[in-house]
Amino acid sequence: MSDKAILHLTLTRLVGPPALLVAPQWLTGHLWCQAGAADRLEHVRVRVTPGRIGVALFLLAAEEADARRNARSICARAIETSDELRDWRLAE
Template identity: 80%
Template sequence: MTDKPILRLTLSHLIGPSAALVAPQWLTGHLWRQALADDRLEHVRVRVAPGRIGVALFLLAAEETAARRSARSICARALDTSDELRDWRLAE
């Protein structure tokens, strides 16, 4: 364990209607707009399939749990602030 922040990869999945597709470029930008300075987001990557979105967020964090918490918060804010994602949820 280290006190120095390092770049950490977090993986999340969003689940939605089986026929629903979201534009990856739009979602990437939307996730960036939801990140707060304290999240220390460095890079976003999304992969979209009908009814499922894979989200890879790279964050600077001293601990893995802090990175996961920030990633979940960014995704939750993205879901809460978009009509396009109203039928989507964060997979557990």
């Protein structure tokens, strides 16, 4: 185990009603706003399709589990703080 942070790619999905679409540019900005310094977010990619949002976050972390936890936390905060995402949830 190393204490040195490396860049990790995390893939997260949000699921919601197929009739609701979210603007990818807006969501990208919203995710950046929800990330704190401790999350160590480096890059965001969002892909929106009916009923599904794919979120790719690149985070610096010593362990992959830490990066996954931070990514899910950022996405959860994004859902909790947005009316646009009120009908969306993190996929298991």
